[in-house]
Amino acid sequence: MAVRRGHVIVIPHAAQGHLAPLMKLSLQIAAHGVKVTLVNTEFIHEKVMASLPAKALEEDQRPPISLVSIPDGLEADDDRRDYVKMTESMRRVMPGHFMKLIENINSRSNGDEKISCVLADTAAGWALEVAEKMGIKRAAVLLSGPASMALALHVPKLVEAGILDSDGTLKTDEPITLSEDIPSWSSSELSWSCSDDPVMQKLLFAYVSTAAKTFKFAEQILCNSFHELDPAAMKLIPKALPIGPFSTTNHFETFAGNLWPEDSTCLTWLDKQTPGSVIYVALGSTTMLSPNQVGELALGLELTALPFLWVVRSNMTDGSTAEFPKGFMERVADRAKLVQWAPQEKVLAHPSVSCFLSHCGWNSTIEGLTIGVPFLCWPYFADQFHNRTYICDVWKIGLGLEKDENGIITRNELSSKINTLLSSDEIKANSFQLKGVARKSVAEGGSSFKNFKGFIDQI
The missing domain is CATH 3.40.50.2000 (Glycogen Phosphorylase B;)
Incomplete structure (x- = not known):
């Protein structure tokens, strides 16, 4: 030593x-x-x-x-x-x-x-x-x-x-x-x-x-x-x-420096999914959503008909536990995994993951681009909005989500952008190329x- x-x-x-x-x-x-x-x-x-x-x-x-x-x-x-x-x-x-x-x-x-x-x-x-x-x-x-x-x-x-x-x-x-x-x-x-x-x-x-x-x-x-x-x-x-x-x-x-225990059962769940099929949803440690927005996000994920892993913190909705639309959990039970906190780098590196629905915090941004995963951007706070600009317009490794006239990202917006992202060969190629530069x-x-x-x- x-x-x-x-x-x-x-x-x-x-x-x-x-x-x-x-x-x-x-x-x-x-x-x-x-x-x-x-x-x-x-x-x-x-x-x-x-x-x-x-x-x-x-x-x-x-x-x-x-x-x-x-x-x-x-x-x-x-x-x-x-x-x-x-x-x-x-x-x-x-x-x-x-x-x-x-x-x-x-x-x-x-x-x-x-x-x-x-x-x-x-x-x-x-x-x-x-x-x-x-x-x-x-x-x-x-x-x-x-x-x-x-x-x-x-x-x-x-x-x-x-x-x-x-x-x-x-x-x-x-x-x-x-x-x-x-x-x-x-x-x-x-x-x-x-x-x-x-x-x-x-x-x-x-x-x-x-x-x-x-x-x-x-x-x-x-x-x-x-x-x-x-x-x-x-x-x-x-x-x-x-x-x-x-x-x-x-x-x-x-020793990842977590303030919540990681739920590693999500890795076992990912092992059972089809390669390149899972949407990973993690909006960071401080993002707060209204109950209405949580409902639209849930229904948007359901609309994609794809499997998803969603990090749902206990304090994500105005200090209270998130409530999902009636019957949502039953309808998606065979293709959804919800956890309070995930071992993020291991999740992003898993071959089953297809894209990263992220708040664009710098840690998540640097982890995602180093692993080469395309982004769907949902910024919430501080520098996250400018990070989105880099992801979408400079590096071209992701797409942004647009809010409606009521300030809500709707289920249809979410579902549509996920479909566009997953069908973009250009974004996948850019993500792969930037991953190589980061690792080098x-x-x-x-x-x-x-x-x-x-x-x-x-x-």
């Missing part, structure tokens, strides 16, 4: 979509002989530990990283879906606890075990500030697409030029263009304009506006992407180091492989 050199402390933002990729990155770093400590809030840590299968805690199955926690400042019964309250509490309370954690680790360690580098999610920029004060090397980890970060870094200039007002509202009818090689943003595609709640919009814009300040504390920006995917946007991010796609190609894939980037000699090796050598 390689001698451990260096000790990296990794801190994700307290959300499923942030934890999962940083868990992957932590395991990749540890596989190169570096000691890694992953820090979650106490609330998230408990969820992660509870979601692990029993065998994962056996001596020979434990991960090669340390999982620790610090308080987020909220009480146990506080509503952590109150984004404003949670964000303010974390920024106020966590830097002090994080500094103490590093001091405690260093006081108990010999020279090789002391913290040598802090890797912080860009949404946890305060951790980079702590690292700078303590004289520790530091890197931010970008978990969105590069174009979204390029836009965030340009926000101060866009406000100064009068294109955006101080609350982030687009003041002209013209979309925002950063480069002729990067798709422009309409007013509805700005990552902070997706919420109907003006308070939430203000908070999201304030977060995006601080990107330049956050990056000031980072010596490098590690990106869960690869250079060939979007070179134009990469050029606009100083210090960017694309090292993705982050992968779980190790035997510790049990992380193979020996590839662009991300070289960047990652260089980063490990620095540590």
Whole structure:
């Protein structure tokens, strides 16, 4: 076994979509002989530990990283879906606890075990500030697409030029263009304009506006992407180091950083389906649908007459359990599988899966394109709308769904687009080609492989 050199402390933002990729990155770093400590809030840590299968805690199955926690400042019964309250509490309370954690680790360690580098999610920029004060090397980890970060870094200039007002509202009818090689943003595609709640919009814009300040504390920006995917946007991010796609190609894939237990019975179910026949439906960890929309989605899947695997979270419908149209479950019983959470990469890689009905979060986007599965796009929040533009218009590996005059994606729209997607040889060919480019980037000699090796050598 390689001698451990260096000790990296990794801190994700307290959300499923942030934890999962940083868990992957932590395991990749540890596989190169570096000691890694992953820090979650106490609330998230408990969820992660509870979601692990029993065998994962056996001596020979434990991960090669340390999982620790610090308080987020909220009480146990506080509503952590109150984004404003949670964000303010974390920024106020966590830097002090994080500094103490590093001091405690260093006081108990010999020279090789002391913290040598802090890797912080860009949404946890305060951790980079702590690292700078303590004289520790530091890197931010970008978990969105590069174009979204390029836009965030340009926000101060866009406000100064009068294109955006101080609350982030687009003041002209013209979309925002950063480069002729990067798709422009309409007013509805700005990552902070997706919420109907003006308070939430203000908070999201304030977060995006601080990107330049956050990056000031980072010596490098590690990106869960690869250079060939979007070179134009990469050029606009100083210090960017694309090292993705982050992968779980190790035997510790049990530690996926899930906040819900994975239901692996869906893999056995997939084994029994015809190759290239199954629609995989997974709209992420935060998407909320109205009861009416859940009904239309269910009936649209039924209309296709194809088998489908649908991830239905218990809190997907306004905090209550989703209810399906009368008789739906009985009618689709022989061709449907519903789970609360799925081992997504294994599902996407299964030969029975034909397409991915996705919310277009960056993790799902990068996983789907790396495996070569065509997309049906249903964005919900933040950068997901611009990711859809890349999927449909730039890479041409998927189709978008259009809402009707009532803001609903109807059963007929869904059924029709699935049929069009599955009959498109062009989309299938583009998906296969992009999969090859993604895999080549992380193979020996590839662009991300070289960047990652260089980063490990620095540590």
